[in-house]
Amino acid sequence: MKIKKISLRLLTTLVIGYMILAFGWWSYHLWCQNDLLFEARNDLLEARFTRKNQGLNLTQLHETAEYKAIVRQWSKGRRMIVAEALFFIFCLAFGLWVIHRSANREVTLARQRRNFLLSITHELKSPIASLRLALDTLCKHELPREKLEMLCRNGLKDASRLQTLVEDLLLAARLEDNWRPLAEPVDLPAVVRDAVAGLQIRFPKANIRAELATDFAPVLADRSGLVAVVQNLLENAVKYSPEGAPVEVAASRSNGHLTLRVADQGYGIPDVEKQAIFEKFYRLGNEETRQATGTGLGLYIVQQVVKAHGGNIQVQNNKPAGTVFTVII
Numbered sequence: 001m002k003i004k005k006i007s008l009r010l011l012t013t014l015v016i017g018y019m020i021l022a023f024g025w026w027s028y029h030l031w032c033q034n035d036l037l038f039e040a041r042n043d044l045l046e047a048r049f050t051r052k053n054q055g056l057n058l059t060q061l062h063e064t065a066e067y068k069a070i071v072r073q074w075s076k077g078r079r080m081i082v083a084e085a086l087f088f089i090f091c092l093a094f095g096l097w098v099i100h101r102s103a104n105r106e107v108t109l110a111r112q113r114r115n116f117l118l119s120i121t122h123e124l125k126s127p128i129a130s131l132r133l134a135l136d137t138l139c140k141h142e143l144p145r146e147k148l149e150m151l152c153r154n155g156l157k158d159a160s161r162l163q164t165l166v167e168d169l170l171l172a173a174r175l176e177d178n179w180r181p182l183a184e185p186v187d188l189p190a191v192v193r194d195a196v197a198g199l200q201i202r203f204p205k206a207n208i209r210a211e212l213a214t215d216f217a218p219v220l221a222d223r224s225g226l227v228a229v230v231q232n233l234l235e236n237a238v239k240y241s242p243e244g245a246p247v248e249v250a251a252s253r254s255n256g257h258l259t260l261r262v263a264d265q266g267y268g269i270p271d272v273e274k275q276a277i278f279e280k281f282y283r284l285g286n287e288e289t290r291q292a293t294g295t296g297l298g299l300y301i302v303q304q305v306v307k308a309h310g311g312n313i314q315v316q317n318n319k320p321a322g323t324v325f326t327v328i329i
């Protein structure tokens with residue numbers, strides 16, 4: 001694979017090098033031909049002039065219309081060669097830039113797909129394995145109530161992790177297919193409460209504080225979409241923060257707009273990555289060394305759902321540390 005990559009690069013460099021050299025040589029050749037043509041025309045003119053005027057007076061010759069015409073032709077030829085060369089260089093540079101950009105895109109896409117496959121395999125395998133283990137233990141052993149409860153709680157945790165994953169995958173597939181959100185009345189505080197309760201099961205040490213008005217009027221939006229937005233933002237805030245670090249979620253309405261704000265005191269997102277995190281399958285760092293589980297689909301889903309509702313999402317640094325996601329619909 002590496003050899004193939006190297007030889008392909010070498011071949012491309014050789015072809016491009018040959019093109020540049022060949023073009024340079026032809027340009028030089030044309031340039032010389034143009035000069036030769038000028039000299040030949042000039043010689044001819046000199047001979048005719050000498051015959052006509054019984055002698056050669058260069059100052060007089062250079063004043064003639066014929067001489068001026070051949071000088072014009074000569075400089076026009078030069079201009080044409082320079083313009084052709086510049087146009088060729090421009091086309092070559094543009095072509096190389098386009099090829100380089102699409103090759104980079106392909107490489108990124110391939111890397112993201114590989115990351116996605118690695119993470120999805122891990123995401124599916126580990127809860128299934130731990131559910132099997134829990135069920136196996138329940139079947140084979142008589143357990144005290146306390147242990148039984150603990151096994152059930154862990155089983156529920158794994159089942160909810162699988163459910164979130166499957167819902168994300170389904171929604172991501174639907175979003176690819178020109179998804180249109182429904183406009184149904186959604187009780188946002190209830191959605192937030194459910195998401196917090198679900199996360200508290202999966203992350204018992206999560207420290208989530210919700211600031212929601214009690215008289216929050218229903219929001220006209222797509223229920224499954226809004227649930228995905230709230231769940232993904234909250235889950236990320238918990239996942240990418242040290243255990244027990246505070247996470248704040250607040251929602252408000254003004255001038256017909258809904259604002260949802262999720263702030264954490266976690267590891268933060270570097271400025272250069274703030275756009276890329278919304279790309280499908282994009283995750284920070286290397287998959288093999290990554291600690292938190294995930295597929296890189298969450299923020300892609302969030303942004304697409306928000307956009308489909310005509311809204312926008314912003315990501316900023318929190319103070320003193322962490323990240324703030326603000327959704328305005």
Ligand code: ADP
Nearest residue numbers: 236237240268277283284294295296297298299
């Ligand atoms: P996932 O969480 O499944 O990896 P997301 O699309 O939700 O995928 O997030 C993409 C990446 O953005 C994550 O892998 C993580 O590195 C980064 N990220 C998202 N939210 C946060 C956050 N609140 N704090 C720090 N990093 C975050």
